[in-house]
Structures are given as structure tokens and as C-alpha cells.
Amino acid sequence: MMMQLPPPPYYAVIFTSKNPHPTEAYQQLATEMVELAEQQPGYLSHESYRNADGAGCTISYWTTTEAIKNWKNHSDHQIAQKMGKEQFYEEYIVRIAKVERQYTFST
Amino acid sequence: MMMQLPPPPYYAVIFTSKNPHPTEAYQQLATEMVELAEQQPGYLSHESYRNADGAGCTISYWTTTEAIKNWKNHSDHQIAQKMGKEQFYEEYIVRIAKVERQYTFST
Numbered sequence: 504m505m506m507q508l509p510p511p512p513y514y515a516v517i518f519t520s521k522n523p524h525p526t527e528a529y530q531q532l533a534t535e536m537v538e539l540a541e542q543q544p545g546y547l548s549h550e551s552y553r554n555a556d557g558a559g560c561t562i563s564y565w566t567t568t569e570a571i572k573n574w575k576n577h578s579d580h581q582i583a584q585k586m587g588k589e590q591f592y593e594e595y596i597v598r599i600a601k602v603e604r605q606y607t608f609s610t
Numbered sequence: 611m612m613m614q615l616p617p618p619p620y621y622a623v624i625f626t627s628k629n630p631h632p633t634e635a636y637q638q639l640a641t642e643m644v645e646l647a648e649q650q651p652g653y654l655s656h657e658s659y660r661n662a663d664g665a666g667c668t669i670s671y672w673t674t675t676e677a678i679k680n681w682k683n684h685s686d687h688q689i690a691q692k693m694g695k696e697q698f699y700e701e702y703i704v705r706i707a708k709v710e711r712q713y714t715f716s717t
Contacts, residue, residue, distance in 0.1 A: 505628060505701050515707050517669065519657060521612060525695050550626060552659030552667050557650065560659050560667060562624065568710075594716035600622050600707035603675075609701035 505566075506548045511602045513547060520595035523557030524575045529591045536583050543577070545570025564602070571599060612716075613655045618709045620654060621672045627702035629673070630664030636698045643690050652677020671709070676705060 510535060522529065533551075540546055548564035565571045574580060587595075629636065630695060640658075647653055655668035672678045683686060697711070 505626065507704055508638045511705075515622075515624065515705065517709075519669075550665070550667070552661050552665065554659055558657070559658065560657065560669070562626075562667070588715055590650070592688065592715065592717070595714070596612055597713045598618075598622065598709045599711040600709045602624075602705045602707045604706040607702070608695055609706065610699070 505607075506550065507607070508547055508564055508605070511605055513602050514568055514571060515598075515600045516565065516571055517600060518561045518563075518595065519598075520559045520561075521593040522558055522559060522591055523593065525553070525557075526591075532583055532586060532591075535607050536580060539577070539579055540574060541563045543570065543571070543574045546604040568599065612714075613657065614714070615654055615671055616711070618712055620679060620709050621675055622705075622707045622709050623670045623672065623678055624705040624707060625668045625670075625702060626705075627666045627668075628664055628700040629666060629698055630700065632660070632664075633698075639690055639693060639698075643687060646684070646686055647681060650681050651675065652680070675706065 537549065537551075540549065545566040547564040547566060549561060551559070551561045553559040565574070637704065644658075645657065652673040654671040654673060656668060658666070658668045660666040672681070682691075
């Protein structure tokens, strides 16, 4: 079953990245950051995808932009962001988006 | 190089789906729909991801909600949506989100 979320509006952080060779250190840091994010006020859920060519996408969902800002500024997350730039990612784009509508389908 | 988009605001359609066994017919239809979407007014770009377990995500970017609505109602796309429900997807969620801010990083 896919994750169901509360009715909109809520917020999505769309993080698309290029990391052609994810290392064990990267995987470990990514896992730690997910576990930490899940404990933050306003966190709703997240989902991660990676294609064979190294293109990846993580979308996290949050109640408010304030919650996203607090998570962005979390000290451990700041360190992880720095490591991401210096060691892991070739490039990335972060988009903050307000989910205005949603439609679900299931068999 | 990842796709660069115009400064926000613009819109994202986040389509997350479960299709554990993508068939050739599915792949062909998906390709046709991408080619058709690219020709629509207001289309900006798209990106697709699929994990090994069949969880997939396609995000398309559009200038306005009007453009998204027109694409949703396009006759060929309507047929594809019907086939998706009847033949391909176990479940899916479509989210319409307004991109309010973006940050980019590249090495």
C-alpha cells in the first residue's frame, strides 16, 4: 500500500540528484538523515527512487514551510548537506512545492 | 547536466505509482505519452524513476495549472489513463504542486 497523506494543502521537498556511484558511506548517511527527518516536527513521509544511471529523487512531505526550514537548518542535517556537496553529489536541485490537490487510485 | 527550469513559480505533477511488472505494452504507452506531453502548451520538462521493486515516480513540470488541466483532458491521454487503471497500475497517487522555491548545486 502506498503512503496516504492528509488532504492538501501540505508541502513537498523534491530533491533530484546525480550520484553515479553511491558509496557505503553515502548510503549510511542517507539512512541516518531519513531516520532523523522522521523525528522532526511537521514531517509527514518520504519516498526515494534511483535509476541505474545514478539519477535519484527523494520526495519528502511536510505540514508547513516552517517545518521544512527547521529541518534544513538542523545542525546534523547541515553537516550532511556539506558532505553531500563535497563528497557525494555531482549536482542536485531542491524544489519546495505546495501540494494543492491529489488524486489516488488503487485496485 | 540536470534539467534547469525557469525561476519559480511553476507547477509540478508528482505521479507516484506501483507497477511491479512493467510490460512492453506499458513501456510503449509511457513513451508515447511522454512524446505527446512534450508537445503540449505549457510543458516544461519531466523526469522518471523506477526502483527494483516496481515503485515508480514521474514528475512533470508545467507553467500553469491550466496547462496541466488541458493535458489531463487530452483525448489520447484520457485513453492512456483508462488503460493505466485497467491494465497497468496496482495503485497510484497524482499530486499537483506549486513550486515556490528552488536551489541548485553542481560541481
